[in-house]
Amino acid sequence: MAEINRRQLLAIGAGVSALAVLPSCSPSQSEQKPDEKKVEVFSWWSGPGEQEGLDALTANFKKNNPGVEFVNAAVAGGSGTQARSVLAARLQGNQPPDSYQLHAGLEAADDIKANRLEDITYLYEANGWKSKFPSGLIEKLSIGGKIYAVPVNIHRSNLMWFVPGKLQEWGITPAKTWAEVLTQATALAAKGVKALSVGAPWTQLHLLENVLLGELGTAKYNGLWDGKTDWKGADVVKALDTFKSLLAVSVVGTDDWQPTLDKVLGGQAAYHVMGDWAAGYLQGAKALKYKTGYDVTASPGTAGVYNFLADSFTLPKGAPHKVYAEAWLKECASVEGQDLFNPLKGSVPARLDADKSKYKDYLASALQDWQNQSTVVVGSLVHGVVANNAFKSEIEKAYGIFVQDKDSAKFAAAVSKAYTDTSK
Amino acid sequence: MRGIRKWGPGLLLVSPSLVALGLFVYFFIGWNAKVSLTESRGYVIDDRFVGLQQYKRLFADETFHNDVRNLAIFTVVFICGSLLFGLALALLMDKGVRGENALRSIYLFPMAISFIATGIVWRWLLNSDTGAGTTGLNDVLGLAGIHSDWHNAQSKWAVAAIALPAGWALSGYVMALFLAGLRGVPEELREAARVDGASETKVYWHVVRPLLLPVLMSALVILAHISLKTFDLIWAIAPLDPRTETPALLMYREAFRGGFYGRGAAIATILFFGISLLAVPYIWYTMRKERGR
């Protein structure tokens, strides 16, 4: 008995080690199915607004491409992380969808490096899109001179939300600089009100990127992401210290952004820094009126700056229905498609020639800012524009330590090192 | 040859399961271990071996330390809490109570609910806002004047709060295991001790307790491996939050958010070894006990 046991043990061991050599073999290639009239689009849009927007866009796609079946593959959660893991498995196993969602910008870098995305510059050239989108945006979309994605919408990250009536009651006007926020905080504290409301870690990072933008200015902010600004420099560390002081005068919760914004509505805090998707929530679920029930301004120190993020769609290599995937991308890039999608999603169209009359209230002013020639466009960190996945993930990790030990210089050094490590 | 005819069919019947598990468990673990010895990033499996680099870096990584610490706190609170609570419930029910079936169903049903659904509600219940914003569990605790603030945004012990929903989900199951164990103690044994003049407490300590030990062992192992693997629950309550992150979440984050496939694989391998450390002695103990029978 004992002898057999030992032999079996050896056999199991040998089997495992033999199998472990296998992972380098390649799986079957995904099939091209040009005859099938179908397109599978992978996104993380399933919430209110975004789903309606996607539905409107698909309806129009079906009208323009009769007989083509549209498969909506949506996986929500973790601002795209959940979708990312599914996508990673599918791309790795060579079963790509026909098109998948990405935040425009460096979020695509890994996929390009892994040779998973088609260069779609040809679509831009054939359809004359290059002149239809702001050149600054095209620049941010390009990686190594090539374009890999079609932006559908533009969101703005650097916004500060407040209730005008409450500010009046407390005797303050919307702050123009972060120093002013800190001054106001003292006055507000006397009334039992905090200056800012912040929630879950990602909302804190969202605040951080806009504090950096406001304190450092656009040129230095851009430099943070391409190595031209030294993270360890005195000005960056000082901005991080400002952020720390801001956290100290904030009501720090652990919720996602809606309950965090609710605290501003409830008068526990004066401001909340959040992207413009908040407008849809305030006007929809909370039934508040723009300018009276709620109002918004550029976050301190960023007037005239548009810290953008954009959802975009791609063409993966080996997409089974390439023809219809291209048709889908054309739909996404069209004026018609963008004007159907964006009013519902609560964002502005990326195209310059969109129909302004379709955008009301907050969106009207946002569109005006976006199309204003003098507006400076910068990209968001939290929402995937300026850092590749690896760098962004390392920043998130370093931030996790930073909130605990509050050591600005150490955080700056960690991010600086992460930049060097991940840009290789 | 007569031996094979006797046990051959048995082996044959088990072999499909063995082959399937060989592929889906051992082959995948091997795959994973192999990736952990490389610098694989994104979707590209990098075939160049870097030895134990990933592990070395991991052991020096402050986030990993933080997450291991969180896991330790969570495991201790979750296991002790569920065991004590489950045992208490079982002891209270042992003597028979009115409406036992209904009570049992109530205690057991959380097991039926997915961690995603559990997380949705508990995320609210664990709200740590104070003052006018007080809500959730704190609102209820406030009635008794024991308002808690230890799981707020600054707390270093916040992860212990996750043990509450985890315990909510599983202590009913622990109760069922213990109750089954208690009911399995022959009444004659208890009666005999009582006749000898033992008090009810002594009966539990001397007669019932030794017989519950195997139940305790299986409950412990089941809870411990759930604790190491817990993922969806924490992800649903507080995703990407250093206060509550454990290595299982870090693995997912590194591999799928950052694209550090090799690093994620190293964490997974460590997790697997951690779990084995629990599983091996348990299996050994069960097998030895059986042979003694």
Place this chain on the structure above:
Amino acid sequence: MSKTLRHLALFGAAVFFLMPVYVLVVTSLKSAGEVDVGNMWALPKSLSLETFAAVWPKLDKGMLNSLILAVPASLISSLLGAANGFVLAKWRFPGADIVFPVILFGMFIPYQAIIIPMFYVMSAIGMYGGLDGLILVHIIYGLPITTLIFRSYFSGLSDELIEAARVDGAGMLRTFVLIGLPLALPAFAVSMIWQFTSTWNDFLFGVILTLPEFSPVTVALNNIAGAQTVPFNQAMASAFLASVPTLIVYLLLGRFFMRGLMAGALKG
């Protein structure tokens, strides 16, 4: 301890277990504007089933898929587990003591770690996209626990019945089907319930291995609850609806679960 005190304590525990259900149901019944973390304990101002009606169309297909998935997955996994448990406890072969831990170990792997190789293998064998592949995966990963349940259970039975059949010249399969299986009904209750709920509640495998058309209900639930703008009343209503089938299973079969545990399934 007095009887009243005992009952009071047990009642208190029941309240603790039901508390989240209260929040879930109450929030589901509220309108979007009324939903607020701050007053989660408050009763809704007016009763309306609107939220349930709103989320049902997003869940119904997933519910059906989950049903088609969970029933065969739990049944087949339990049957295979019963066979394994029977052989490992009553019809042992040389090395059975090694085979058992080898099977049991499968329970302990962290699933996130193996999704990439699993996807790779599943798509290589053409099992990606539909429910068949997902059923297969759930059967396989269910084997360790079902084997454990049946092995513990069969170990507790006396050898006499099986020996008698053996002496009568019945083969292993015959003995298993005619004597082992009927005896194992209590263990089946435990194994089926366990497998049904864990298959039903799984999200990770479902989201990775199926195309949208075949996604289980947890994927739909996550799409409602995990979206960037979460309508909390809808999230809670969906969580409630998605849990109904497993709840029914527990309420109806809970006593068999208990009985199975008492009969020795899962005894250390």
